[in-house]
Amino acid sequence: MMLRRFAPAKVNLFLHVTGKRADGYHLLDSLAVFPAVGDVVGVAPGEALTLSLSGRFGGVLRAEPDNLLLRAARALRPDGHAALSLEKNLPVASGIGGGSADAAAALRLLARYWGIKAPLEEIALGLGADVPVCLDSKPARMGGIGEVLSPAPALPQFGMVLVNPGVAVPTPAVFRARRGGFTPPAELADRWADAAGMAADLARCTNDLQAAAIGIEPVIGEVLNALAELPGALLARMSGSGATCFALFATPAQAAAAAGGINQPGWWCWGGGLYDPALADI
Numbered sequence: 001m002m003l004r005r006f007a008p009a010k011v012n013l014f015l016h017v018t019g020k021r022a023d024g025y026h027l028l029d030s031l032a033v034f035p036a037v038g039d040v041v042g043v044a045p046g047e048a049l050t051l052s053l054s055g056r057f058g059g060v061l062r063a064e065p066d067n068l069l070l071r072a073a074r075a076l077r078p079d080g081h082a083a084l085s086l087e088k089n090l091p092v093a094s095g096i097g098g099g100s101a102d103a104a105a106a107l108r109l110l111a112r113y114w115g116i117k118a119p120l121e122e123i124a125l126g127l128g129a130d131v132p133v134c135l136d137s138k139p140a141r142m143g144g145i146g147e148v149l150s151p152a153p154a155l156p157q158f159g160m161v162l163v164n165p166g167v168a169v170p171t172p173a174v175f176r177a178r179r180g181g182f183t184p185p186a187e188l189a190d191r192w193a194d195a196a197g198m199a200a201d202l203a204r205c206t207n208d209l210q211a212a213a214i215g216i217e218p219v220i221g222e223v224l225n226a227l228a229e230l231p232g233a234l235l236a237r238m239s240g241s242g243a244t245c246f247a248l249f250a251t252p253a254q255a256a257a258a259a260g261g262i263n264q265p266g267w268w269c270w271g272g273g274l275y276d277p278a279l280a281d282i
Helices: 068-076 098-114 121-127 131-136 171-177 195-203 210-216 219-228 252-259
Strands: 003-008 011-020 026-033 038-044 049-054 082-087 140-143 148-151 159-164 235-238 245-249 268-272
Touching (some): 038 098, 049 068, 068 082, 082 098, 098 121, 159 219, 159 252, 210 219, 210 235, 252 268
Parallel strands (some): 049 082
Antiparallel strands (some): 011 026, 026 140, 140 148, 159 245, 159 268
């Protein structure tokens, strides 16, 4: 029997670098949401631990000697056998948590497949700072290095357009290129009545990695300009360490329609609303 789980993208609506630990890891403050676009992870019986790849971006991962899904499986059960599959629909190394979401989905599926009841949060953190928030794929405030999670403000209905220009920006390089000091944690409302109010509050926040990422890949600035010019766009910003950027809209339908205005060759684009965690298993 094949088990399958949707692994939605993670978008950082803002990202403040608030400090740095003695071990070199940066401390962050961010609001993460999960749009209804992502990869699909599958688990089936197998005589060994294997991984098959498909999807638009699956070929990019074939050169990896040790995919994060396989590491997740071994962290959960070192001697476990299963046939894993990954339909890779999200761009790789793109600032929207695709690899972390895949690893989180694999942990959930394999824990069920192997009948493992242990808490997954500690295992998830060992795989990467973004993996814990992807376990539930619900809007959350992220602190620490990303592993300190607290509830997000009550979100209104809104839509989102995502665009990636087809370049990969390594996260360590972006942090090395960052200049300036640290930014205090954001002060957010408990809830927003509508998308316009949410966008206005978020506009007072920043992505502290955006300038550094543009310095490495100037095309990110072109993406931000294209998004800001879309009719109805309320806010345009880069997600995570890039290169994917987003624009917020009043409704998912408006975002889906606006996405049609992005037609640059080689750019990946999607528009719509937020993911419903109740639809995780497919």
